[in-house]
Amino acid sequence: AQSVTQPDIHITVSEGASLELRCNYSYGATPYLFWYVQSPGQGLQLLLKYFSGDTLVQGIKGFEAEFKRSQSSFNLRKPSVHWSDAAEYFCAVGPPGSFQKLVFGTGTRLLVSP
C-alpha cells in the first residue's frame, strides 16, 4: 500500500538556522513527489515537486528537496529559516503520469523561535 511517513510531528528552529524536514515513502514504483505548505487557516500551497531527472529540486521561498531512491526519502531543506516559514508542511506522493491522486503524510508543524 502507498504511504508517506513524516516522522517529526513538531520541529522548532531558530530564525536564521537551517531546516530539514524528513519524508519517507512506500510505493510500488518511483512516484511523483511533492511538498506542500499550509499556513494557519489557509489552503495548501505547492512548494516543489519531483518527477524525474536531477534529484535535487528547487522550489519557491528558498526551499529545496532531495530525492534519494535508495532511502525512499524526499527531505525538504532550507538554509536559513524566516519567521514567516512557520506553518505545517506536508509531503505527498502520487502515481507517475496524470491524474495525481495524492497520498499525504501526517504533516510536520514548524515553529520558528526568535
Next chain:
Amino acid sequence: DSGVTQTPKHLITATGQRVTLRCSPRSGDLSVYWYQQSLDQGLQFLIQYYNGEERAKGNILERFSAQQFPDLHSELNLSSLELGDSALYFCASSVPGAGETQYFGPGTRLLVL
C-alpha cells in the same frame, strides 16, 4: 490566492443533516479533486472528476457524493452527517498532464454538532 474558490468558508450543522460544498476550479482547469482533512485521519483523497466524469475514488463514504457540472464547478454532497464528519474539506484543480500541479482552494470547515 490559488484561483480555486470554495463556498461556504464555514458550515455548522447538526447530525443527520445534509450539506453541499461548492468548488469553482481555476479558469481552464478540467480536473477537480476533493480532499478531507481531519485530526484523526489527516489529509485524505476523496474523489476526482475530469471534465464532468468521475475519474478516481478514494476513501469516500457512501453517504458522500460529488459531481462536476458542465461549467466545471463541482459540488460535494454530504448526507446523514455524523460528528466524525467534522473536518476541513479541500477542493483542488489542475490541468491534467504528466507532472500536473494541483492548486488547492482555502477549504470549507464543516462542524457537525
